[in-house]
Amino acid sequence: MRALACTGAGVMLLSACASMPDSGDLRDVESTPRQDAEVRVFALPPREDAPPSEIxxxxxxxxxxxxxxxxxxxxxxxxxxxxxxTPEESTTVLSDGPDIRVDRTTAREDGDAxxxxxxGTAVARLDQQQxxxxLHGHYSQPVHLIRDAKTGQWRIDRLPQGVVMGRSDFQRNYVSVDKYYFASGSQDGTTATGPVTAVADPVYVRRRVDAMTQMVRSLLAGPTRWLSPVVVSSFPQGSALRAGVTTLTPDDQNRLTVPLNDRASRAGQRQCRQMATQLLFTLQNLTPTVDTVxxxxxxxxxxxxxxxxxxxxxxxxxxxxxxxxxxxxDDEQRLVRLAAGTTGTVPDPVPGPLGEGLQRLTSAAVSWDERTAAGVSADKSALFVARLAPGGTLGEPVVRSQGASENDRLTPPSWDEHGDLWVADRDPRRPRLLMLEHGAGRPNEVRVxxxxxxxxxxxVAADGVRIALVVEHADTTxxxxxxxxxxxxxSTPAVxxxxxxxxxxxxxxVTAMSWAGDSRLVVVGREQGGVQTMRYVQVDGSTPQGPSPAALTGVQSVAATADGRLPLVAYSEDGIVRLPSGAQWQKVVKDGSAPVYPG
Structure with a gap:
């Protein structure tokens, strides 16, 4: 393959002049080398008298x-x-570039077809909503060519719908961006008088093909099918860009003007502010240069x-x-705390009974407002809830497990943004996922x-509508x-x-995980036959671009925040350690365990 680069215009041309025989075994279409983000890549049209393989x-x-x-x-x-x-129908991603196999039952070098x-091996797919x-399976699709009777040139007349490419080309061409809708349970995204809850909906767009306009169109088109049952959009149904608008560009004041069609133009001021908020959150996830809509x-x-x-x-x-x-x-199995984002190493017990050591704990969780905490007893049989305030009493457990061993009892708990408390009971005789409204009352058994x-x-994610679960299967993976x-x-909500x-x-x-962004998690686990690793993953199963956390051995638990400004924290064989941005792991305390941020 030969490439012509127009450096002044920031354009690279891909030539289709690579030589390939019209018969033989598998041939691999090599993935295009990664290019600088500012370089745009364009292909050359077919050359005169190109053979079928070259086409x-x-x-x-x-x-x-x-x-x-x-x-x-x-x-x-x-x-x-x-x-x-219809290339927009789908994008199929293969582990390598697609292999080309001659179909000997149809191919005739001296014929007109x-x-x-x-x-190839399919690893992922983008649908029409991006x-x-x-995926994990074999990809096989036919491509048929005919020779034009008038021109004598070979052209493809039958092919699969959508686009197919290798993983490295996909990573060069596409970027993951979160678009935002409102949780349907947060006072209804179209009528709320107070702040509503924004929920990230990740999609992939072509990186250098007017990604900003792509994202606005995608946002207006509505949420993806997986997320749509639990979110709403403030844009009226049928909203779109005004007819004739083909591209959107912010001005020199970082303001983006979005011309809307008649359906969207009917919105009132409160609704319009919510529409603009969806746009701002979405576009700032793509680029920080837009600060006004x-x-x-x-x-x-x-x-x-x-x-x-x-x-x-x-x-x-x-x-x-x-x-x-x-x-x-801490080393006495009390719940303690350090001011977030500081370099401190001397924690204070939390106010209230969970910090007094009256009940030894093995794990804990703190509500989003940091007023209430839940703790699992040292033998993992009981879950306690207490206010983080002086003078309170511990009270009776809100959940008990009858599991025969510690590993068959309660998991660490988690709070959602509604103030509800989640925990799983691993008793093999009755494994359950439980939710307690406001951390009290009779536990609701959650259907899964x-x-x-x-x-x-x-x-549970900060938005309260998505939940991450580590699930142990029959083969112990x-x-x-x-x-x-x-x-x-x-009256008793079914969840x-x-x-x-x-x-x-x-x-x-997978041995540990924590939410580390609006649609990102940090995960500790092991690949087949590999060693323990820590990496970031997206909720859709893709891998975000950028570096993984620095290596750390013996990790048993990990804690992160959605805003990304606070250090990653882990419990490892070195005790509790933190990873500030751009630094190496630093020891917090040697004798401590189960670190968590609120949530």
Missing amino acids: VQGFLEALTSDDPQYTTARQYLTGTAARRW YAFTLT AYTP TLERTDGTTLCTLGEDRAETVATRGSLRKPEYLYFL PGLDGRIDAVR RSLLIGRIERAAG SVLDLRPAAPELED
Whole structure:
């Protein structure tokens, strides 16, 4: 393959002139080398009298270019095929570039038709909504060519819908971005008078093909199918950009003006502020350069303008919350705390009974408002709840487990943003996921249809509508699954965790995890045949770009915050250690365990 670079224009051209025989065994379409983020890559059209193999390879290379409408890729197709092909339908990601196998039952070098089969190992797929799903299976799709009777040129006349490319090309071409909607349980995103809860909905967009406009269109189109049952959008149904608007660019004051169609133009001021908040949260996740959004009506008049400072009064999200303290258990198994983000190493017992040592603990969780804590007893048989205030009494356990051994009893607890408390009972005779409204009363048993195994760890996201579960399977492997929390109204709300999906498919033995962003988690686990590793993962099962945390051995638990400004904290063979940004692991205390931030 040969490439022509126009450095002044920041453009690289991919040529389809690589030589490939029209018969033989498997051939691999090599992934395009990673390019600088500012370099845009475009493919060259088919050359005169190119053989069938070169047409197929040129087409596949054109799929990895930055051509917005795949105009060059369509030049490798017949007119009819170009009209029928819908690249937006899906993107299939293979572990390597697609292999090309000659279909010997159809191919004839002296005829006017030729066929190939594209093969590979599928690792992921983007659907029409650009939502990511991990895959693991064989990919095989036919590609058929004919020789044009008038021109004598080979062109593809039958091909799979969508786009296919290798993993390295996918990482170069696409970027994961969170778009934001409102939790449907947070006072209803269209009528709330106070801050509502923003929920991240990650999608992938083409990195250098006007990603900003792509994200605005994706936001207006609504949430992905997996998340849609538990969120709402403030944009009226049918909202879209005004007819004729093809690109959006912020001005030199970091303001983005978004012209809307008639459906969206009818919104009132409160609703408009919520619409603008969704846009700001979404665009700031893509680029920090946008700090103000102006929404325009169809006639060009201003519907509303919102800056980032006011957006935070309209809605809250996990990445806007900054905990006051880091909590953990000291050498006496009391709950203690350190001011978050400091370099301190001398903790103070929390106020109230959980800090007095009246009940030895093995794990704990602190509510989001940091007014209440829950602790599991040292033998993991009982869950206690107490206020973080002087003078309180501990009271009776709110949950008891009848498991025969410690490993068959209660998991560490977790609080959601509603103030409800979650814990799993690992008793093999009656494994359960439990939720206590406001941390008190009769525990509600949560339905988890499709659960294959026993829950080993529970962490609810800051938005209160997603939950991360470490599940131990019959073969003793442990995987990280993400579920959607749905609540049915009633005097005794029925709560379910639905549509479980893997978040760390490459790890077969997950030992610890924590939310570390609006749609990101930090996970400790082991690949098949590998050693323990710590890495970041996305809720959709993809791997975010950027470095993993520095290596650390013997990690038993890990704690992170959604805002990312506070250090990662872990409990390892060295005791409790923290990882400030840009630094190495630092010891906090030698004799301590079970670190947690609020949540």
